[in-house]
Each structure stands twice: as structure tokens, then as C-alpha cells.
Amino acid sequence: MTIDQRLAELGITLPQAAAPVAAYVPTVEVGGLLHVSGQISFAEDGSLMKGRLGDDVDLDAGMAAARRCGIMLLAQIKAALGSLDRVERIVKLGVFVNSTTDFTDHPKVANGASELMVEVFGEAGKHARAAVGVAALPLGVAVEVDAVVAIKA
Known part of the structure; x- marks a missing residue:
């Protein structure tokens, strides 16, 4: 099954x-x-x-925002490589959560993106990760995610 077929299935x-x-x-x-x-x-x-976890964005909405970041990561990867089938492994995700100083569920928010990668790529979607809280993000968004991806030779 191709990754495009897997996306359609999902x-x-x-x-x-x-x-x-x-x-x-x-x-x-x-x-x-x-x-x-x-x-x-x-x-x-x-x-x-938009919004801040621990203030006007709840955990479920934060996880959904992280998942949407993950979907845009997939779009960027496909645009760069021509096909998601060229992905050998998701190596690392960096997840930035716009949050209050007392919010501590950053790893749970990050799971929105992490779980997506496993759903799409299976074992090759399992990755190292950082999940950190920040005082603000571009354009006031709730979450931002970056990635490092190993490419098939």
C-alpha cells in the first residue's frame, strides 16, 4: 500500500x-x-x-492543532520529495506549544502530531521528540511543529 492510499484510508x-x-x-x-x-x-x-494552552485552548483542541501541524508537515514533505513513499523514517519532531507558565501537558499536546506519524508510516513513523512550552508563536497560533525526516536512497 502506498502512503497516498494510506492517507485516503485514514x-x-x-x-x-x-x-x-x-x-x-x-x-x-x-x-x-x-x-x-x-x-x-x-x-x-x-x-x-489560535490561542494559548492553559488559557483559552483546552487539551483536546491543542492535540487537534498539533495533528493539523503534522498534516501540513506531510504536505511539505510531499512537495519536497514528490512522494511520501520516499520517507524512510520520521527521525524527530520538535513541538512548540503556546502555553501559560503553569501548563504542563506539552507531551500530550505533542501526541497529536506524533500519533499521526505512526498512523501514516507505521513503525517508520516512530520518532524522537521535543515538546516545549513557549510564551508566543507566530500569528498567535496554538502549536508549531518542525521535523527531521530520513529519505530513502
Whole structure:
């Protein structure tokens, strides 16, 4: 089964890869690795998923925002590689959570993106990860996720 078939089975439609909003490129391929710039939380309708965990965004909404970041990561990976079947392994995700100082469920929020990678790639979707809280994120979004991906030779 191809990854596109797996996405269809999961009911996931990839959006168009988002254009950079500042002075960077979406991806850089070097040494067999694809480094994917941070992707912010866009809802399915294209609107921004804004807010702060521990304040006006609850845990479920935070996990959903992280999942949407993961879907945009997949769109960026496909745009860069031409096919998600070229992914050998998701190596690492970095998850940034816009949160209050007393919010401590960053790992649970990050699971929204992490679980998506396993759903899509199976064992190859299991990865190392960092999940951190930050005082603010671009455009006021709730979550941002970046990735390092090993590419099949």
C-alpha cells in the first residue's frame, strides 16, 4: 500500500504546502535528511488555530492543532520529495506549544502530531521528540511543529 492510499484510508486530504511567511525555505535536504521548517496550526478550512494552552485552548483542541501541524508537515514533505513513499523514517519532531507558565501537558499536546506519524508510516513513523512550552508563536497560533525526516536512497 502506498502512503497516498494510506492517507485516503485514514480520510486525510493534504492541503497545499504553505508558503513561508518570513526569510526561510520550507525544507532543506542534506545528507539523506529532509529538515522541515516549523509548520503552524491551520484548521481544515485554512483558518489559523489560535490561542494559548492553559488559557483559552483546552487539551483536546491543542492535540487537534498539533495533528493539523503534522498534516501540513506531510504536505511539505510531499512537495519536497514528490512522494511520501520516499520517507524512510520520521527521525524527530520538535513541538512548540503556546502555553501559560503553569501548563504542563506539552507531551500530550505533542501526541497529536506524533500519533499521526505512526498512523501514516507505521513503525517508520516512530520518532524522537521535543515538546516545549513557549510564551508566543507566530500569528498567535496554538502549536508549531518542525521535523527531521530520513529519505530513502
